[in-house]
Structure formats: C-alpha cells, structure tokens
Amino acid sequence: MSTQRSRKANDQDANIKKLVKFIENLGSARTVDDVMVRIRAELKNFARVKEPILAFADAHHRLRLTFYQKGSIHEKTVTAGWSRRPDIRFNDVKDSQYLANIFGRPFARLLAIPIRSRRRRSDQKSKADGVLYLEHSLKKEEVATFLKFIEDRVEAMSSALDRLFLEQQLKDSSLMWERTFDSLQDPVAIFGSDGEILRANRAFSEQLANLSVDGLFDETIQHDGREYEVHSYPISVGHTDRPSNTISHYIDVTRSTRLKKQLMQGEKMAALGQLAGHIAHELNNPLTGIRSMAQLLIPQAPEGTNLKSDLIEAEIAAERCQKIITNLREFSTAGFEQKQIRVDLNDIVTKTLSLLNSLTRRFELIVELSSSEVPIFVEPHLTQQVIFNIVKNACEAMTDSGQLVVKTYAAKDNSGESIAAVSIEDSGPGIAPELREKVFEFFFTTKAVGEGTGLGLSMSRSIVERFGGRIEFDSTIGKGTTFRVLLPLEVSE
Amino acid sequence: MNVLIVDDEALICRSLMRAFESRGHTVRTASDGIQGLATWREWPPDVALVDVLMPGLTGPQLLEKIESANTAQIILMSAYTGDFDLKRAEELGAHLFLAKPFANIFEVVERAEKLVKNKAHEG
Numbered sequence: 375m376s377t378q379r380s381r382k383a384n385d386q387d388a389n390i391k392k393l394v395k396f397i398e399n400l401g402s403a404r405t406v407d408d409v410m411v412r413i414r415a416e417l418k419n420f421a422r423v424k425e426p427i428l429a430f431a432d433a434h435h436r437l438r439l440t441f442y443q444k445g446s447i448h449e450k451t452v453t454a455g456w457s458r459r460p461d462i463r464f465n466d467v468k469d470s471q472y473l474a475n476i477f478g479r480p481f482a483r484l485l486a487i488p489i490r491s492r493r494r495r496s497d498q499k500s501k502a503d504g505v506l507y508l509e510h511s512l513k514k515e516e517v518a519t520f521l522k523f524i525e526d527r528v529e530a531m532s533s534a535l536d537r538l539f540l541e542q543q544l545k546d547s548s549l550m551w552e553r554t555f556d557s558l559q560d561p562v563a564i565f566g567s568d569g570e571i572l573r574a575n576r577a578f579s580e581q582l583a584n585l586s587v588d589g590l591f592d593e594t595i596q597h598d599g600r601e602y603e604v605h606s607y608p609i610s611v612g613h614t615d616r617p618s619n620t621i622s623h624y625i626d627v628t629r630s631t632r633l634k635k636q637l638m639q640g641e642k643m644a645a646l647g648q649l650a651g652h653i654a655h656e657l658n659n660p661l662t663g664i665r666s667m668a669q670l671l672i673p674q675a676p677e678g679t680n681l682k683s684d685l686i687e688a689e690i691a692a693e694r695c696q697k698i699i700t701n702l703r704e705f706s707t708a709g710f711e712q713k714q715i716r717v718d719l720n721d722i723v724t725k726t727l728s729l730l731n732s733l734t735r736r737f738e739l740i741v742e743l744s745s746s747e748v749p750i751f752v753e754p755h756l757t758q759q760v761i762f763n764i765v766k767n768a769c770e771a772m773t774d775s776g777q778l779v780v781k782t783y784a785a786k787d788n789s790g791e792s793i794a795a796v797s798i799e800d801s802g803p804g805i806a807p808e809l810r811e812k813v814f815e816f817f818f819t820t821k822a823v824g825e826g827t828g829l830g831l832s833m834s835r836s837i838v839e840r841f842g843g844r845i846e847f848d849s850t851i852g853k854g855t856t857f858r859v860l861l862p863l864e865v866s867e
Numbered sequence: 868m869n870v871l872i873v874d875d876e877a878l879i880c881r882s883l884m885r886a887f888e889s890r891g892h893t894v895r896t897a898s899d900g901i902q903g904l905a906t907w908r909e910w911p912p913d914v915a916l917v918d919v920l921m922p923g924l925t926g927p928q929l930l931e932k933i934e935s936a937n938t939a940q941i942i943l944m945s946a947y948t949g950d951f952d953l954k955r956a957e958e959l960g961a962h963l964f965l966a967k968p969f970a971n972i973f974e975v976v977e978r979a980e981k982l983v984k985n986k987a988h989e990g
Contacts, residue, residue, distance in 0.1 A: 655946050658946040658967060658968060659876040659879060659946060659967065660876060660878060662876070662878075662879055662946075662967045662968040662969060663879045663882055665969075665972075666878075666879065666882035666883070667878060667881070667882040667885075669882075669886075669971060669972045669973065670882055670885045670886055670889070670972060696968045699968075
C-alpha cells in the first residue's frame with residue numbers, strides 16, 4: 375500500500391516538475407510560433423494526440439489560426455467562426471465542421487480547449503479568447519488523464535500569449551511614438567537635467583546637430599542660413615511627476631521673418647513715400663511761383679547786367695528744384711497704388727532695354743538672358759524704373775564708346791536662398807573708392823549741375839528693398855562697374 | 868481780355884498777374900474760392916484760372932456754384948496729377964487743365980489767349 379502511495383507521489387512530483395519546466399520554457403517564448411513549438415513538444419508523450427491547432431485573436435485584433443503542416447508552422451487569418459464557448463468540448467460536431475471547412479478535410483475526433491486571457495475584465499470571462507484544437511484517437515480510459523495534463527498547460531499558454539500580446543502592443547506603441555516624433559518637420563529635442571540630449575528627432579539631427587549645446591537654449595537661434603524660435607517646456611520623463619527634463623521645439627521662422635521684414639520695409643517705404651508726396655506738393659506751389667516770377671523778371675532786366683544773369687541762374691535753380699520734386703512725387707505715388715504680381719525678370723529687362731535704344735546704340739550691347747523663366751514677385755513698372763535707371767547711369771558713365779553687358783540669371787545666395795538677378799556691367803571709368811559709400815545716398819550725383827538729381831539710385835535701392843531684394847555693385851577704376859539687382863526668386867506653388 | 872486768377876499761393880497769383888498784365892490784359896486775383904466766387908459774380912471775366920486745392924471752397928466746388936450763364940473760359944490748375952486730369956476737368960466745366968509746375972509762365976498766357984480767341988471765333 376505504501377509503495378503504491380509513494381509511487382503515486384513520485385508520479386505527481388514528476389508531473390509537477392514537467393509542468394514547471396514547461397512553464398519555464400514558455401517564459402522564453404518570443405512569438406506565437408515559439409509557444410506552438412513548446413506545446414507540440416509536450417504533446418509528443420501522447421501518441422494518440424496529433425499536432426496542435428491554435429486559434430486566437432492577436433494584438434492587432436486579427437483572428438489567426440496557427441497550425442503544423444508537414445512539420446513546419448503555418449498561419450491562416452480567419453474571418454470568423456472559431457467558437458468562443460468557454461467549455462471544453464469533446465468531439466463536438468460543430469468544431470469538426472469548422473476545421474473541415476478551413477482545411478478541406480474531415481476531422482473525426484477533436485478536443486477543443488478554450489484559452490482565456492487574464493486581460494479580460496471579470497464580467498467578460500464567459501467568452502474564450504482562443505481555442506486549442508487537438509485531433510486525437512484517445513481511448514476512453516485515457517481521456518481524463520490527458521485532460522488534466524492539457525488543462526494545466528493551456529493555462530500556462532494563456533499567460534504566455536497574454537505576455538506576447540502586451541509586448542506587441544508596447545512595440546507598436548513605441549513605433550508609433552517614434553514615427554510621430556520623427557515625422558515632425560521642426561526639430562524637437564528632449565534634454566536631461568544636465569543639458570545632455572536624451573532624445574532628438576530626425577529634423578533635429580539633420581538641421582541642428584552641429585550646433586554647440588550652449589547655443590540650443592537661446593530664445594532664437596540662427597544656424598546654417600535659417601532662423602528658429604525656441605520654445606522650451608519642462609517635462610518629466612522619469613517615474614516622478616516632478617519635471618526634471620526639458621523638451622525644446624525649434625520653430626523655423628526663416629520665411630516668416632523674411633516676409634515680416636519685407637512687410638515692415640514696405641510699410642516704411644509707403645510712409646516715406648507719403649511723406650515725400652506731401653512735402654513735394656507743399657514745396658511745389660511756392661517753387662512754381664518763384665520760377666514763374668524769375669521768368670517774368672528776366673525779360674525786364676537790362677541786357678548784360680548782373681541782374682539779368684542772376685535772375686537766369688535763379689530760374690535754373692528753381693527748375694532743378696522742380697525736377698527733384700517731380701522725381702519725389704513719382705516715387706511717392708507710382709507703384710504704391712499698383713499691386714505686386716508674379717512676372718518674368720527676362721520680360722522686364724527686355725521691355726526696359728527697348729526704351730533705351732537711343733542711349734544704348736552708341737555702345738556694344740551684349741544681352742544674355744537666362745534661357746529659363748526667372749520669376750519674381752514685384753510691381754513691374756517700378757522694377758522697370760530701377761533697371762532703366764541703372765542702365766541709363768551705365769550709359770552715361772561711358773563717354774563715346776564702350777561695352778554694356780546685361781545678364782539675367784537665377785542663383786543661390788550665401789544663405790542658400792534662391793535669388794533672381796540682373797547684372798548691368800559697363801566699361802566706364804569705374805567709381806572712385808572714396809565715393810563708393812555715397813553711391814546710394816539721397817541727392818548724391820557725380821553728374822553736372824542740372825544733369826542729375828541724385829535721386830535715381832537711392833530710390834532704386836528703396837524700391838528693390840521693398841520687394842525683399844538688394845542692389846550691389848563692384849567697380850574697378852579704369853575698367854568699369856557692374857551693378858547687380860538681386861530679388862527673391864518666386865518659387866512656383 | 869479780363870482775367871480772373873484764383874489761387875491760394877500768393878506768388879503764383881502775383882506772377883500770373885504780372886505775366887497777363889505785361890501782355891495788356893486786365894487782371895483780378897482772389898486768394899481763396901469764396902473770394903473768387905464773389906469776384907467772378909461781380910466782375911465776369913473772359914478767362915478764369917482756378918486752382919484745384921484751396922482752403923474753404925475748392926476749385927471744383929467753385930465751378931459748381933458758377934451759374935450756367937457764365938461765359939468765361941475756365942482753366943483748372945493743379946499740382947496733383949494723380950487722379951485729376953483733363954477728363955475730370957471737362958466734367959467740371961473746365962476748358963483746359965494745366966499741371967503745375969508751369970514750364971514757362973508766358974506759355975500759360977498764350978494758351979489762355981488762344982482759348983478766348985477760339986471761343987470768339989465760334990461765337
């Protein structure tokens with residue numbers, strides 16, 4: 375009797391050890407296939423039980439059937455159908471029919487063991503989350519033992535499948551967060567309490583990785599031709615709620631800053647223009663009176679007297695004043711009523727040059743226009759005036775003969791911005807070094823008295839700046855001068 | 868001929884007056900629209916030179932108030948060429964629009980004389 379009891383106890387011990395080993399093995403399973411391999415190995419002890427078929431809903435809520443075929447694991451996604459009944463079924467017709475429909479062969483004897491997840495809420499425990507189907511040819515007296523064996527193992531499988539499910543969810547969640555973080559166009563970085571970078575997105579590593587750490591905490595940053603507004607917030611990425619880290623968002627404001635500057639410049643110019651207009655009008659009336667009076671008095675003054683020649687000089691001076699006023703008025707009114715539109719710089723240059731034939735025909739004129747469109751966003755009439763003015767200056771700088779080269783092209787400037795350019799090169803005497811700083815000053819002119827008002831280049835620069843561009847020049851004494859009008863290249867939408 | 872000059876700029880009034888008088892014409896001046904209207908009614912001119920922008924009554928307002936019986940040739944003058952042109956001047960009853968500044972004051976006299984002469988021929 376005691377031998378029988380101790381044999382029984384030994385058997386129980388051995389079973390428990392096997393179960394524990396199985397559970398330990400399941401702990402190292404990384405996939406559903408791993409689980410299948412382990413349960414199949416367990417079933418090898420039972421010759422009358424064939425390879426397992428596992429049906430369950432995965433982490434992506436797909437219904438899957440995992441099974442062995444010719445020694446290797448296969449998978450099918452099933453639309454519906456496996457029974458979620460919570461009871462163990464022995465040779466149930468419906469189970470057999472279900473598998474027969476899927477596999478296209480009969481299943482005579484089938485054991486269906488439900489798998490229940492611990493994830494389910496207690497009120498939903500009436501349904502199974504999966505089923506382990508086992509085709510068998512067990513004898514009646516073998517069933518009880520086998521059931522005891524398999525129930526313990528299915529319970530352990532359930533925990534393993536739960537774990538795999540959670541791991542998959544975590545992986546998916548992490549991937550989603552990483553992809554979201556990397557998809558942000560603006561650089562974002564998370565800094566630790568010592569200022570070290572804990573995490574940064576792709577935009578950050580592409581745009582700001584070269585910047586020294588000190589530079590990353592200013593309110594605005596300029597780097598590589600771009601300007602960023604820095605917004606930083608305290609966050610907690612550890613296990614406490616106390617914020618110990620900082621997340622910094624670098625908003626690229628390069629374009630909006632440029633547009634703001636253009637707008638401010640435009641508003642400034644508009645205000646200046648209005649002021650110029652008012653001043654011009656206020657001066658015009660008395661000046662008209664002065665000039666008219668001089669014209670009246672000149673015939674009355676005796677010939678050859680100082681009075682007559684003085685009056686003539688006064689009238690010439692008044693006329694010059696009126697020219698300045700006319701220019702100022704053109705500056706104040708023309709173009710400010712007109713809108714900026716998209717135009718091809720090539721067209722503007724062509725039209726302008728056609729107006730200057732009488733001047734340019736004395737020289738060798740070389741025109742090299744860009745073979746493709748050079749779009750700019752400007753008021754065309756004013757832009758034409760700018761180019762007209764510069765070409766006229768170039769012609770007047772050369773005396774009898776010379777070469778005038780006019781080119782248009784698109785390029786990138788030092789900060790990487792796309793620009794449209796027209797260059798006007800003359801072979802005149804060049805601009806003396808001491809005069810170069812004054813070239814754009816209002817009323818500066820090297821022309822003879824009465825020939826120029828000195829407003830042309832100063833107004834041209836104002837106009838070009840209003841459109842977001844600039845005017846540059848190079849000059850070599852004895853060789854000539856090249857003026858370049860640079861404007862933002864209008865990118866197609 | 869009788870010439871009325873209405874302009875708030877004293878030097879323009881004076882210089883136009885001298886120019887017309889040097890050609891033997893009789894001239895009266897007014898320094899604002901109200902005075903100009905009063906003088907016009909009292910002394911109907913052959914030609915009136917009227918500035919557009921004046922304090923009180925503007926040039927266009929003055930022309931509106933002049934009765935339709937008026938027979939003077941009207942020259943409107945203005946320093947603003949923005950939205951004022953010959954078409955607008957004609958709508959107001961003017962026969963000529965002159966932009967200031969004048970290139971030559973004697974040309975102004977000649978154009979006024981021509982206006983009056985042409986009208987006389989039509990009549």
